[in-house]
Amino acid sequence: MGIPIRILYVEDSDDDAQLLTRYLRRAGYEAAVERVECPGELLAALDRGSWDLVMADYMVPGFSGPAALELLKTRPDSPPVVMISGAVGDEIMGMQVLLSGARDYLAKTYLTRLVPAIGLAAGVIPPAEQPGAHLALCKVYMELPEPNLPKAVYHGEQAVTGAEALGQGELYAHATLALATCFLQMGWAGDAVRVLNRYLGSGARLEAIEGDIYFQLGQALHRLGDLSAAGNSLVHARDWYAARGMDLLAGEADEQMALIGSTAQAGEADLPPETDDAFEGHLVRGEYFLLRNNPVLAMKEGFAALYLSGDEPVRLFQSFSLLMRGARVRGHHKEAMGFAVSARVAALDARRFELAFQATQFFGEMYLSLGAEAAQIFHQLEQDYRENGIDADQLLGPLKELVAGRT
Numbered sequence: 001m002g003i004p005i006r007i008l009y010v011e012d013s014d015d016d017a018q019l020l021t022r023y024l025r026r027a028g029y030e031a032a033v034e035r036v037e038c039p040g041e042l043l044a045a046l047d048r049g050s051w052d053l054v055m056a057d058y059m060v061p062g063f064s065g066p067a068a069l070e071l072l073k074t075r076p077d078s079p080p081v082v083m084i085s086g087a088v089g090d091e092i093m094g095m096q097v098l099l100s101g102a103r104d105y106l107a108k109t110y111l112t113r114l115v116p117a118i119g120l121a122a123g124v125i126p127p128a129e130q131p132g133a134h135l136a137l138c139k140v141y142m143e144l145p146e147p148n149l150p151k152a153v154y155h156g157e158q159a160v161t162g163a164e165a166l167g168q169g170e171l172y173a174h175a176t177l178a179l180a181t182c183f184l185q186m187g188w189a190g191d192a193v194r195v196l197n198r199y200l201g202s203g204a205r206l207e208a209i210e211g212d213i214y215f216q217l218g219q220a221l222h223r224l225g226d227l228s229a230a231g232n233s234l235v236h237a238r239d240w241y242a243a244r245g246m247d248l249l250a251g252e253a254d255e256q257m258a259l260i261g262s263t264a265q266a267g268e269a270d271l272p273p274e275t276d277d278a279f280e281g282h283l284v285r286g287e288y289f290l291l292r293n294n295p296v297l298a299m300k301e302g303f304a305a306l307y308l309s310g311d312e313p314v315r316l317f318q319s320f321s322l323l324m325r326g327a328r329v330r331g332h333h334k335e336a337m338g339f340a341v342s343a344r345v346a347a348l349d350a351r352r353f354e355l356a357f358q359a360t361q362f363f364g365e366m367y368l369s370l371g372a373e374a375a376q377i378f379h380q381l382e383q384d385y386r387e388n389g390i391d392a393d394q395l396l397g398p399l400k401e402l403v404a405g406r407t
Helices: 014-026 039-048 065-073 091-099 108-113 115-122 127-143 149-166 169-186 189-200 207-223 227-243 247-266 278-291 295-307 313-330 333-349 353-370 372-387 392-406
Strands: 003-010 029-036 053-057 081-085 104-107
Touching: 003 014, 003 039, 003 115, 014 029, 014 108, 014 115, 029 039, 039 065, 053 065, 053 115, 065 081, 065 091, 081 108, 081 115, 091 104, 104 108, 104 115, 108 115, 115 127, 127 149, 127 169, 149 169, 149 353, 169 189, 169 207, 189 207, 189 313, 207 227, 207 247, 227 247, 278 295, 278 313, 295 313, 313 333, 313 353, 333 353, 333 372, 353 372
Parallel strands: 003 029, 003 053, 053 081, 081 104
Antiparallel strands: none
16 A cells, blocks of 8 residues: 555646656555646635645746745645746755745656655655655755755755664665765765764674775765875775675776875975965965865965955955865865855955855855754854854845745
């Protein structure tokens, strides 16, 4: 017997509603989907029955998804809302609907692969099956033609946390590997090391993916500039692959070890040449160290550039931008988000709105992927600013809704 789920679908196409029903039933749900097109139909359906979820097409003519969401806010105990969009990769739209109170947003193009997200949003998936659903979504979001890495990180974190809490050892192992892969794609090597070391220190180690775990750990440590530890991890991975006849993977580990060797031999010999402008020199060297997987030295250059920035807002933005990216790679979430706020303010002072958008997007990506931790960090930043006599409301006001919409 499948999982019962009752959905109200704000949609102008009967074909799309039938497709949704088919997707759900194919995934094992006993789905009852009712299509509505206007406010009156939505309210009438809510009055006559109980529903697990409202799904709303973002662009329904005459009654859009955002309009449906605002209408539902006026009713107590309304079901959660998932927004559906025909646009792929529109992260700004996605963030806006989450801030408005939607539970999730999904691309209609990939709806058949995102069915687990519907079950999670509706709250109908049994607790023991939720980590597996999150892991499936983590992999889907990484594998899409236009990957959505912040959402992949979010679901990966949920899979790891849930599987560990439930004692699902094999799932915990696979979720850790998927999350670490996603962190590396995001450039968050420090977070990859954190989750991999936590897994290796647990009693839930899975022999079948031991080589993959150490290979990922070696790559992450390399990006952090810990060449000795990276080499040791890659040797472990290489030997594990070779012992099982996985010659291609063993060769990839050898290639990574050779890359580490060349990095160690190069040292600072190939540093960018000095420039007449000391500030520019620090920025260039900082970017160099980020590319060479050494965020510690990159941040040292960032702080040196910040010292020379004076009151020039564009230079302040450039310095904070380097610092926020270095902190993110190291897994220092609070510092990275704080630097992003400062970079945004500097860009606005310079009236460089395209730069302000870059900082805001960076902050938003971190916020969406860190879940509850992001809200805690936001409140810590707010408290730190107030303790130092800074007007936190003015500084963080434009980002305040981010916390309100996700806590």
